[in-house]
Amino acid sequence: MIALSKDIVCEHCGHQPCAKRVPIFSSLDDEEIMQVVSLITRREYSKGEMIIIQGDLSRSLIIIHSGKIKTFRYTADGREQILYIFQQGDFFGEMNLLYERGASYNAQAIEDCRICIIHRDGFQKLLQRYPSISLKIIEELCNRLDKMENMVESMSSNDAELRVNEMLLEFSRKYGREHPEGRLVELPLSREGMANYIGVARETVSRKLVHLQDEGIIRLEGNKRLFILDEKALQR
Amino acid sequence: MIALSKDIVCEHCGHQPCAKRVPIFSSLDDEEIMQVVSLITRREYSKGEMIIIQGDLSRSLIIIHSGKIKTFRYTADGREQILYIFQQGDFFGEMNLLYERGASYNAQAIEDCRICIIHRDGFQKLLQRYPSISLKIIEELCNRLDKMENMVESMSSNDAELRVNEMLLEFSRKYGREHPEGRLVELPLSREGMANYIGVARETVSRKLVHLQDEGIIRLEGNKRLFILDEKALQR
DNA sequence: CGGGCACTTGATAGTAATCAAGTCCGGTGG
DNA sequence: CCACCGGACTTGATTACTATCAAGTGCCCG
Numbered sequence: 001m002i003a004l005s006k007d008i009v010c011e012h013c014g015h016q017p018c019a020k021r022v023p024i025f026s027s028l029d030d031e032e033i034m035q036v037v038s039l040i041t042r043r044e045y046s047k048g049e050m051i052i053i054q055g056d057l058s059r060s061l062i063i064i065h066s067g068k069i070k071t072f073r074y075t076a077d078g079r080e081q082i083l084y085i086f087q088q089g090d091f092f093g094e095m096n097l098l099y100e101r102g103a104s105y106n107a108q109a110i111e112d113c114r115i116c117i118i119h120r121d122g123f124q125k126l127l128q129r130y131p132s133i134s135l136k137i138i139e140e141l142c143n144r145l146d147k148m149e150n151m152v153e154s155m156s157s158n159d160a161e162l163r164v165n166e167m168l169l170e171f172s173r174k175y176g177r178e179h180p181e182g183r184l185v186e187l188p189l190s191r192e193g194m195a196n197y198i199g200v201a202r203e204t205v206s207r208k209l210v211h212l213q214d215e216g217i218i219r220l221e222g223n224k225r226l227f228i229l230d231e232k233a234l235q236r
Numbered sequence: 237m238i239a240l241s242k243d244i245v246c247e248h249c250g251h252q253p254c255a256k257r258v259p260i261f262s263s264l265d266d267e268e269i270m271q272v273v274s275l276i277t278r279r280e281y282s283k284g285e286m287i288i289i290q291g292d293l294s295r296s297l298i299i300i301h302s303g304k305i306k307t308f309r310y311t312a313d314g315r316e317q318i319l320y321i322f323q324q325g326d327f328f329g330e331m332n333l334l335y336e337r338g339a340s341y342n343a344q345a346i347e348d349c350r351i352c353i354i355h356r357d358g359f360q361k362l363l364q365r366y367p368s369i370s371l372k373i374i375e376e377l378c379n380r381l382d383k384m385e386n387m388v389e390s391m392s393s394n395d396a397e398l399r400v401n402e403m404l405l406e407f408s409r410k411y412g413r414e415h416p417e418g419r420l421v422e423l424p425l426s427r428e429g430m431a432n433y434i435g436v437a438r439e440t441v442s443r444k445l446v447h448l449q450d451e452g453i454i455r456l457e458g459n460k461r462l463f464i465l466d467e468k469a470l471q472r
Numbered sequence: 473c474g475g476g477c478a479c480t481t482g483a484t485a486g487t488a489a490t491c492a493a494g495t496c497c498g499g500t501g502g
Numbered sequence: 503c504c505a506c507c508g509g510a511c512t513t514g515a516t517t518a519c520t521a522t523c524a525a526g527t528g529c530c531c532g
Contacts, residue, residue: 081389134370141377148384153317155391156435199392
């Protein structure tokens with residue numbers, strides 16, 4: 001299948017270049033998008049597969065076309081610290097564009113994924129040709145910093161309940177949708193995953209969730225979803 | 237005092253535009269620097285003065301010409317969470333360039349300071365004219381993200397000793413210098429400040445520092461400086 | 473020399489980690 | 503269709519750590 005500039009085709013979407021769904025390229029017109037597409041290599045991973053391993057030397061930016069990916073580190077005491085959960089349109093590996101050092105994180109598919117890979121050489125040319133891409137990246141990095149700063153703020157507290165609450169609010173924003181019963185949240189992580197995200201023990205997550213349910217603030221439904229009944233209460 | 241493009245003068249340095257000391261402008265030539273300088277407003281703050289208050293609406297990027305500034309937030313439980321300690325050449329307030337929302341942090345001079353202020357309108361023009369500035373900013377934001385990710389990693393652990401050790405290693409990198417006795421570190425923060433930085437109680441910082449001294453890993457000298465005798469031991 | 477402030481040290485209490493059983497649920501095979 | 507198996511989750515008991523409260527102590531600066 002060959003892509004012509006007038007009849008743009010993408011092997012993933014079949015009708016539209018996937019780069020078009022990616023915020024950092026949103027300012028480009030169709031022809032420019034095609035130049036981007038020509039630089040992209042694609043790959044698929046199934047749930048559980050490792051995409052990047054801490055220490056690996058990579059020279060590419062990775063953009064997620066579909067699925068979810070978690071990035072994490074192994075801490076000095078052997079725990080897994082989850083840093084981000086990325087999904088469609090998100091990118092990571094921006095450090096690879098700048099520095100020649102091993103990855104400081106692991107990346108693992110937590111759902112079946114399709115990703116787009118852009119090698120640093122090609123990407124740097126893009127940045128020089130389309131400065132608007134740089135601005136989009138700055139914007140995204142600022143958002144990520146904001147997220148990390150919030151995370152530091154809530155982690156600095158030793159109150160596990162606060163950490164759980166903040167995690168639920170974040171999940172509500174990213175994965176929640178309205179529902180007659182309350183805000184329905186599809187949890188992207190298992191209990192253990194959530195524990196690794198906020199840096200507490202598995203058991204503590206269980207206990208705090210049950211506690212929130214007893215107080216009527218949330219309602220658990222199986223292990224993978226919950227309803228937030230009283231969002232205000234979580235904010236305190 | 238009027239600055240001519242051939243005879244560049246800065247009211248702070250007397251002989252060289254201060255913008256030249258700022259990494260994000262390091263790729264510009266003298267004439268370009270002058271354009272930057274023409275956009276800059278300057279201000280001075282003395283130790284202890286507040287520069288930004290959480291919630292303030294600012295539309296400027298702030299670059300530090302001299303002195304040190306801490307940025308922090310008041311957490312839900314009323315504690316002060318220090319996020320960064322900025323010094324000469326660092327910038328902050330990049331969120332002001334993108335969003336129309338109140339500052340998410342406080343900024344306070346922890347030493348007498350001279351700062352340069354660039355209003356967002358002028359700065360956005362700079363970004364469009366000199367894309368290399370964007371790249372420098374991306375680089376700095378990546379470094380800051382890396383720092384925050386490390387911070388999240390160490391904060392996620394509930395082990396206060398680990399947090400203290402990591403803080404000392406960071407201070408060693410930024411404020412340390414070699415000395416016959418070991419690495420001499422000038423502490424930028426008081427005990428209480430350090431406690432607010434790593435999210436533990438004042439007393440815990442004291443105890444852990446004494447403990448490290450007892451083990452022969454550091455040597456305290458007054459309250460504002462210490463020697464790191466065994467850097468390897470801190471890394472574990 | 474004296475006052476004030478930052479720091480240290482000690483005692484106690486509270487919270488979450490850890491260890492150890494259970495329980496629930498989805499999937500598989502008879 | 504049902505019984506069984508294993509993994510993920512919950513619940514309970516104990517332990518360990520750090521926050522907190524409460525006195526000191528040392529030091530800088532007038």
